[in-house]
Amino acid sequence: MLKFRLPKFVIKSDSCSHTFVYMKRLSEIEIGKRVIIRSFEKDDIFIKLMEMGCIPGESIRVEQIAPLGDPISISVAGYNLSLRINEAEQIFVDEYVE
Numbered sequence: 001m002l003k004f005r006l007p008k009f010v011i012k013s014d015s016c017s018h019t020f021v022y023m024k025r026l027s028e029i030e031i032g033k034r035v036i037i038r039s040f041e042k043d044d045i046f047i048k049l050m051e052m053g054c055i056p057g058e059s060i061r062v063e064q065i066a067p068l069g070d071p072i073s074i075s076v077a078g079y080n081l082s083l084r085i086n087e088a089e090q091i092f093v094d095e096y097v098e
Contacts, residue, residue, distance in 0.1 A: 024095075026062075027072070027088040034061045035093035045090050053077030059096060 023038055037058050040046040053076050054060070063080060064073040070085040 023092040025089050026060075026074070026083070026091040026093050027085055029062045029093065031062050031065055034059060034096035036060075036096055037091060038094050039092045041090040041092070045087060049087075049091070052081055053079075054081070054091070060093075 024035075026035070026037075029035055037054055037056050037060060039056060040049070049055075058076060061075040062072060063075050066072070071082045072085065072088055073080050073082050075081075
């Protein structure tokens with residue numbers, strides 16, 4: 001199965017140069033990292049996750065990953081949520097910048 005990273009175009013205002021920043025899939029994030037949801041690959045999972053508080057712009061934290069990699073536990077909107085790895089692969093995120 002091929003995995004692609006989608007480029008996100010960012011303009012640096014201070015130097016007026018262009019930079020490409022690559023979004024990652026939630027399944028690629030390490031334990032303890034905080035990220036922001038940017039988009040979903042498929043609409044069917046978007047509706048399911050939106051009902052659970054996972055909406056674009058929401059900050060989430062990867063809490064645990066099972067020993068075999070499936071499922072993963074994330075903290076979102078004040079509670080923990082377990083996702084299958086195939087669901088996490090459909091969520092595109094950016095690193096959290098404080």
